[in-house]
Amino acid sequence: MILVINSGSSSVKYELIDVEGPTRHQAGKIERIGEPGSPFPDHAAALEKAAEEVAPHADGLTAVGHRVVHGGAAFTGPVLIDDDVVKQIEEAVPLAPLHNPSNLAGIEVMRRLHPGLPQVAVFDTAFHSTLPPAARTYAIDREVAERAGVRRYGFHGTSTAYVSRVAAEMVGKPDMANVIVLHLGNGASASAVSAGRCVDTSMGMTPLEGLVMGTRSGDVDPGVIFHLIRGGMTPDEVEEMLVHRSGLYGLCGDNDMRTVLDRVAAGDDEAALAYNVYCHRLRKYIGAYTAVLGRVDVIAFTGGVGENSAPVRRKVLSGLAPMGIRLDPTRNSSVRGARLVSADDSAVAVAVVPTDEELEIAIETAAVVARTNSE
Ligand SMILES: Nc1ncnc2c1ncn2[C@@H]1O[C@H](COP(=O)(O)OP(=O)(O)O)[C@@H](O)[C@H]1O
Ligand SMILES: CC(=O)OP(=O)(O)O
Numbered sequence: 335m336i337l338v339i340n341s342g343s344s345s346v347k348y349e350l351i352d353v354e355g356p357t358r359h360q361a362g363k364i365e366r367i368g369e370p371g372s373p374f375p376d377h378a379a380a381l382e383k384a385a386e387e388v389a390p391h392a393d394g395l396t397a398v399g400h401r402v403v404h405g406g407a408a409f410t411g412p413v414l415i416d417d418d419v420v421k422q423i424e425e426a427v428p429l430a431p432l433h434n435p436s437n438l439a440g441i442e443v444m445r446r447l448h449p450g451l452p453q454v455a456v457f458d459t460a461f462h463s464t465l466p467p468a469a470r471t472y473a474i475d476r477e478v479a480e481r482a483g484v485r486r487y488g489f490h491g492t493s494t495a496y497v498s499r500v501a502a503e504m505v506g507k508p509d510m511a512n513v514i515v516l517h518l519g520n521g522a523s524a525s526a527v528s529a530g531r532c533v534d535t536s537m538g539m540t541p542l543e544g545l546v547m548g549t550r551s552g553d554v555d556p557g558v559i560f561h562l563i564r565g566g567m568t569p570d571e572v573e574e575m576l577v578h579r580s581g582l583y584g585l586c587g588d589n590d591m592r593t594v595l596d597r598v599a600a601g602d603d604e605a606a607l608a609y610n611v612y613c614h615r616l617r618k619y620i621g622a623y624t625a626v627l628g629r630v631d632v633i634a635f636t637g638g639v640g641e642n643s644a645p646v647r648r649k650v651l652s653g654l655a656p657m658g659i660r661l662d663p664t665r666n667s668s669v670r671g672a673r674l675v676s677a678d679d680s681a682v683a684v685a686v687v688p689t690d691e692e693l694e695i696a697i698e699t700a701a702v703v704a705r706t707n708s709e
């Protein structure tokens with residue numbers, strides 16, 4: 335049995351998973367860590383509570399698997415954690431200042447509480463380590479880029495790996511499908527996957543590039559940043575705005591797509607613009623990744639918005655019949671679980687695939703432990 339720890343910027347998710355079966359056991363989520371009034375002043379307190387909650391159910395625990403957002407250039411797959419690995423994850427903190435410190439807190443507490451158990455790091459960036467040079471390279475001064483580690487790394491790789499695999503199986507091409515994965519949660523990303531290898535992805539050196547997100551801007555002209563700094567904002571203020579006060583929230587004051595859609599239905603112009611900008615950006619990436627892949631077998635929607643919002647899927651794909659993409663309106667609005675929602679005569683299949691990062695982390699953790707034991 336594997337304990338999966340997803341220690342995020344303001345929440346800790348944990349789950350006990352038996353990969354045989356698979357069977358799910360105890361699961362929980364502690365939110366609003368460090369916020370005023372929260373009983374959990376920091377990640378250590380939340381993680382100790384999580385460990386306490388799972389303890390009565392943790393008979394036969396064999397390993398702990400951790401989500402780590404940024405693996406830098408060092409990690410192309412999951413690894414057994416030792417002091418050296420911790421040091422390398424620390425070195426990637428400047429590339430993911432909002433994510434890696436909480437991931438490290440999870441590792442630190444679980445190593446202390448379970449010193450005898452193998453601990454495995456599963457990186458968001460790992461699945462994207464196959465990006466071809468043309469897709470991962472920014473067209474800036476090469477020496478500067480190399481010195482500072484500036485390149486596209488990509489994120490949501492654990493989710494994208496899982497969803498692209500399920501979608502490829504759904505269209506009967508488990509080993510050779512060309513898949514566009516749209517992971518639309520609070521963070522959002524698009525990826526192009528060919529025969530199980532990621533060939534392009536919208537998030538970049540940090541999880542700020544690409545699609546419009548709940549509070550993150552996605553793509554902006556880098557010139558905007560210098561304009562704002564020369565206008566008197568500090569670099570930290572600009573970053574804070576782009577990460578926390580942009581995206582849907584920046585445009586209409588709400589970051590939850592359900593609220594945005596309710597406001598659109600009520601005739602709210604600000605919400606309508608936010609919704610239109612969000613969907614327009616997604617359509618652009620679908621077009622771009624169709625060109626990158628040449629042929630698309632399936633477009634897979636996942637994440638809270640992708641899995642639950644029929645109106646977003648409908649709007650994003652409307653008018654794309656000339657590209658061979660046709661939704662079935664009934665399937666689209668009644669979907670439950672992993673299902674195809676495209677029309678029978680659609681050349682490109684469209685799938686809704688609930689993501690399961692926790693299961694994927696458990697599977698990869700078990701595989702690392704098995705490999706280590708057999709060495
Ligand atoms: N029925 C729904 N319709 C539209 N959006 C939804 C629906 N249910 C959830 N969402 C959206 O999903 C988002 C969260 O996605 P999720 O993948 O759970 O987030 P995270 O990235 O934190 O894991 C919420 O902000 C909300 O906007
Ligand atoms: C890396 C990233 O953006 O993750 P999340 O969507 O969980 O914020």
Ligand SMILES: [Mg+2]
Pocket residue numbers: 519520637
């Ligand atoms: Mg998520």
